[in-house]
Amino acid sequence: MTSPAEPTGPGRVLNAPMTAVHPELRGKAAVVTGAARGMGARFAAALAARGVGVVGADIEADAMAVTAKEINAGLAGTDAPGRVVAARVDVTRAEEHEAVARKALEEFGRLDFWVNNAGIFPFAPVEEISPEQVGATLAVNVEGVLFGAQAAARHMKEGGAIVNMSSVSAVRVRRGRGAYCTSKAAVAHLTESLAVELGDRGIRVNAIAPGFIDTEMTRWVQDDPEALRHALDTVPLHRLGSPEEVVGPLLFLLSDSARYVTGHSIAVDGGSRHV
Structure with a gap:
């Protein structure tokens, strides 16, 4: 039965915060890319609230600085020692990932977690996909993940964890998203490859595959009643899912609760991959 406090109707979103605490995260350090807004900002806030030092990195440096300031202001007066430090990163450039990793070491003296969240969501019917769109999508969504994992692995010790953002689109075709779907399928397989190779060093690598989540990236669905109904x-x-409902799996994958979990993509899609 639906609780009176829960939203109802098409497109409803459950935004209740996750109650998972994971005290073992306290005092550790993480990098989150694409953290200026959307799920990346939620990830940074959730980690900082649990005592993690976070480098939030985004290509939009000014927006990232504002987000970091807002998160830190929200933590003021709490007993959470976590904080967010803003950094700029162009995820298509390997050397910029390395600079972000070094910033984490300078600020927090360690690097335990890396969340490859940055991505783009291009649209074009298949006959209109341009070489430029393919190149940009693979550069951000795939090379960005690889470069981030490489930088993380160079500085992580045994017990480190990397989480990549895949998508339900890795296993389901979405019209007009050929380049995007291809990139996310590549991320899912890259995650498995990274897990195998980095497992030798005690570093776990997993992915989260969201479905329709209430973020700016899916605003086009919510603004079109027919598209929303179909979705x-x-x-x-x-x-729809909420960013909070992606936070829970992220915390699990970074925590000791998942210390024997690697090479997996966890779908957070309300079951849509089965339909």
């Missing part, structure tokens, strides 16, 4: 028809839970 919800493919989701067994018949609602």
Whole structure:
């Protein structure tokens, strides 16, 4: 039965915060790319609230600085020792990932977690996909993940964890998203490759594969009633997910609760991959 406090109707989103604490995260350090807004900002805030020192990195440096300031202001007066430090990164440039990793070491003296969240979501019918779109999508969504993992692995010790952002689109075709779907399928397979090779060093690598989550990236669905209806028809839970519902799996994958979990993509999609 639906609680009176829960939202109802098409497109409803459950935004209740996750109650998972994971005290073992306290005092550790993380990098989150694409952290200026959307899920990346939520990830940074959730980690900092649990005592993690976070370098939030984004190509939009000014927006990242504002987000870091807002998160830190929200933590003022709490007992959480975590904080967010802003950095700029162009994820298509390997050397900039290295600079972000070194910033984490300078600020926090360690690097335990790396979240490859930055990505782009281009649209074009298949006959209109340009070489430029393919190149940009693979550069950000795939090379950006690889370069981030490389930088993380160079500085992490045994017990480190990397989480990549894949998508339900890695296993489901979405019209007009050929370049995007291809890139996310590549991320899913790259995650497995990284898990195998970095496992020798005790570093775990997993991915999260969101479905329709209430972020700016899916605003086009919510602004089109017909598109929203069609989208919800493919989701067994018949609602959009919230960024908070992606935070929970992220915390799990970084925590000791997942210390024997590597090489997996966890779908956070309301079951849509099965429809």
